[in-house]
Amino acid sequence: MTIYEVENFPNPVRVRLALAEKNALDRVKFVPVDVMAGEHRSDSFRAINPDATVPCAELPDGSVIGRCTPITEYIDGAFEGTSLIGDTPLQRATTHMMNLRAEEGLLDAVGAYFHHATPGLGPDLETDQVPAWGLRQKARAQSTMRYFDGVLAKQPFVAGAVYSMADITLLAGLDFADLAGIEIDTDLTHLHAWREKVRARYQEN
Known part of the structure; x- marks a missing residue:
């Protein structure tokens, strides 16, 4: 899984913390997006995530998940460990x-x-x-x-x-x-x- 992000921005931090809970930080590739230069608004990035926001997650099959909560849902199911969503x-x-x-x-x-x-x-x-x-x-x-x-x-x-x-x-x-x-x-x-x-x-x- 590849995470497009700006390190230390609030929403990318949420994804990193979810991965940390699953001991999975080393199983993900992080790709920096230069928001200050407007890279998130470029045609090339919009082709990955039409929302033009970070973070977004690109899966091995090419699927892309945007927004923190859906990404966390995926992380919760894809990696072992205590659920971050709940069991019931x-x-x-x-x-x-x-x-x-x-x-x-x-x-x-x-x-x-x-x-x-x-x-x-x-x-x-x-x-x-x-x-x-x-x-x-x-x-x-x-x-x-x-x-x-x-x-x-x-x-x-x-x-x-x-x-x-x-x-x-x-x-x-x-x-x-x-x-x-x-x-x-x-x-x-x-x-x-x-x-x-x-x-x-x-x-x-």
């Missing part, structure tokens, strides 16, 4: 629900703030900015952080008792918030503690 219908449904809340309410909201209300990736890439929209999404991201603090006050991980794809998405969202200059309020003690616990998980690996 309820676990899978809960994981997807919480993953969407983390993705839409935090990671995507931070992205909107970053691209619309800050210089973002620079004037060549940040066209048609709407600063008011970005600021509204910053508030949404902060509200979502508070929501997840409440969730993590009651359970060890985002979707329940076990680590999942939803935790990966929340972690990536918080790291993106750091980059964008959105602070995590100090009173969100459960969220801070969870983040340190999850970071240690990858430092150990």
Whole structure:
């Protein structure tokens, strides 16, 4: 499998963390895409992924999977190890629900703030900015952080008792918030503690 990515960008990080959970990082080829130079918008890259986004995964048979959640679904089934999605219908449904809340309410909201209300990736890439929209999404991201603090006050991980794809998405969202200059309020003690616990998980690996 080949992963087209920009290393350390939030969504490619999600895929790398999923692969790390499956001890499969060394079984994948990573191909860098020069987003700053607009390579993702080129005809040659659009021929691989019409969405013009990273990451995307190209399989040995030539099939291409775009977007983090479908890629993670594939990784979860293709490699051995504890499921990141869940083993029962309820676990899978809960994981997807919480993953969407983390993705839409935090990671995507931070992205909107970053691209619309800050210089973002620079004037060549940040066209048609709407600063008011970005600021509204910053508030949404902060509200979502508070929501997840409440969730993590009651359970060890985002979707329940076990680590999942939803935790990966929340972690990536918080790291993106750091980059964008959105602070995590100090009173969100459960969220801070969870983040340190999850970071240690990858430092150990």
